[in-house]
Amino acid sequence: MSGGDIAGLIAAGVFAVLVGLLAIPLVKLGGVLDETRAAIRATAENVTPLLEETTVTVRETNKQLARVDIITSNVADVTGNVSALVALFAATVGGPLIKLAGFTAGVKAVFRAAEPSKPRGSRRR
Secondary structure, X not given: OOXXXXXXHHHHHHHHHHHHHHHHHHHHHHHHHHHHHXXXXXXXXXXXXXXXXXXXXXXXXXXXXXXXXXXXXXXXXHHHHHHHHHHHHHHHHHHHHHHHHHHHHHHHHHHHHXXXXXXXXXXXX
């Protein structure tokens, strides 16, 4: 064997060790990729029912919102009717009550003016 053959054998041995050392992380990386693939598959299997449940929930929520919209519309109608009723009551009863209050105040003032006035400086002793 010549010196070149020995150098070639040493280089081949170093290359084999280097390939062996690089193979270990590659095998571990393959395991990590297998676990990642399994996790993605499990997630995809769990996401599909979750999306279906979310779709059902959104549909039911939209139905309830439509009901709330109807209730809100009815409440607005009732509020308008009550407002009109209050305005009608105020116009019908309010005017005469104000006149009656004014009349009562006038009569009271007349009775006060008709009362004999008491002298201010006199005191009972």
